[in-house]
Amino acid sequence: MTPRLVTIDDALKKFRQIPRFRFGVYPTVIEEMPRLRDVLSATGVGVPRLYIKREDYSGPGFGGNKVRKLEYVFAAAQAEGADTVLTVGGVRSNHCRVTAAFAARLGMECHLIQNGVAPALTPASKFLDELYGAIIHPVATREDRAPSMQRVAEELRAKGRKPFAIPLGASTPLGALGFLHAANEIAQSGTRFDAIFHSTSSGGTQAGMDVGLQIYGQEHVKLIGVSADDPAASISSKVAEIVAGMADLLEVDRDPLRRDIEVDDQFIGPGYGIATPEGEEALKLLARTEGIVLDPVYTAKAIAAMLARIRAGEFTQDQRILFLHTGGQLALFSADTPHN
Numbered sequence: 625m626t627p628r629l630v631t632i633d634d635a636l637k638k639f640r641q642i643p644r645f646r647f648g649v650y651p652t653v654i655e656e657m658p659r660l661r662d663v664l665s666a667t668g669v670g671v672p673r674l675y676i677k678r679e680d681y682s683g684p685g686f687g688g689n690k691v692r693k694l695e696y697v698f699a700a701a702q703a704e705g706a707d708t709v710l711t712v713g714g715v716r717s718n719h720c721r722v723t724a725a726f727a728a729r730l731g732m733e734c735h736l737i738q739n740g741v742a743p744a745l746t747p748a749s750k751f752l753d754e755l756y757g758a759i760i761h762p763v764a765t766r767e768d769r770a771p772s773m774q775r776v777a778e779e780l781r782a783k784g785r786k787p788f789a790i791p792l793g794a795s796t797p798l799g800a801l802g803f804l805h806a807a808n809e810i811a812q813s814g815t816r817f818d819a820i821f822h823s824t825s826s827g828g829t830q831a832g833m834d835v836g837l838q839i840y841g842q843e844h845v846k847l848i849g850v851s852a853d854d855p856a857a858s859i860s861s862k863v864a865e866i867v868a869g870m871a872d873l874l875e876v877d878r879d880p881l882r883r884d885i886e887v888d889d890q891f892i893g894p895g896y897g898i899a900t901p902e903g904e905e906a907l908k909l910l911a912r913t914e915g916i917v918l919d920p921v922y923t924a925k926a927i928a929a930m931l932a933r934i935r936a937g938e939f940t941q942d943q944r945i946l947f948l949h950t951g952g953q954l955a956l957f958s959a960d961t962p963h964n
């Protein structure tokens with residue numbers, strides 16, 4: 625085993641040596657949301673200043689939080705000599721779409737193993753997957769995805785291709801490193817935030833933010849991941865596992881990076897992708913007060929959690945809260961033109 629380095633400077637030096645494609649547009653902007661604050665203040669509760677970081681404007685594949693993660697994962701795929709990538713997701717998967725866009729940009733073949741029934745109208749995201757030239761392999765259930773990906777990878781290998789399989793959401797320790805840059809941008813922004821809310825699911829975004837806030841001197845910031853699907857205990861253990869893997873990649877001791885991971889699972893409602901009244905209210909409120917469009921699957925539910933906790937008086941008016949907009953708005957749209 626390699627000896628562990630201990631200082632943050634050493635970790636940063638190691639971090640900068642890890643190859644990455646810089647496909648996104650950075651820093652993503654941070655905007656204040658004064659009208660949202662005014663509306664919330666009208667109820668009499670002390671409302672902190674509210675900000676939003678526009679990861680939804682991050683770049684290829686219509687942006688979102690998969691861009692930063694895939695910048696590292698594709699660099700690793702190319703370093704291995706891969707000519708083909710495979711990944712998994714649902715038919716509206718933001719991760720699949722950004723993977724397809726990156727593959728197109730690098731001239732790589734892309735195979736997407738997707739579950740979910742095809743509705744009458746093609747989901748906009750699937751339309752784009754095909755437009756970017758990805759080959760889609762439909763499967764019946766979530767559980768079928770990973771074994772199918774292995775099978776397709778073997779078939780490709782037998783045909784002489786060099787496939788690289790990307791796990792769900794690119795939430796590997798390597799992918800999560802992408803969010804160290806987001807944390808650095810927040811540290812460099814000149815605004816001191818007290819809390820950050822974001823949607824969490826496969827854990828990579830939260831792990832990257834958690835490590836990034838510590839590495840870039842922002843350990844005072846409370847990080848709250850709001851679950852889009854799984855129970856808090858299951859997501860926080862996934863996040864802890866990714867954080868441990870990141871410590872290994874950066875060759876730092878795990879202990880200094882181990883802190884409490886907060887996941888709020890009270891806003892999932894009946895399940896992943898199923899609308900909730902709180903999420904619908906948040907979607908409308910953001911659109912009508914700030915002209916900001918959320919997505920129904922992830923960000924609307926995450927902002928609903930933030931709003932509920934502000935309304936419950938958890939924060940004071942002299943604090944500052946940042947919401948990380950992780951993208952996903954294409955889930956609101958369908959394409960009525962079949963595309964092959």
Ligand SMILES: *Cc1c(COP(=O)(O)O)cnc(C)c1O
Pocket residue numbers: 688689690718719793795823824825826827828829830919922923950951952
């Ligand atoms: C994938 C996704 C998330 C969840 O991020 P993880 O890193 O998988 O936890 C949140 N919001 C949107 C819009 C996403 O596409």
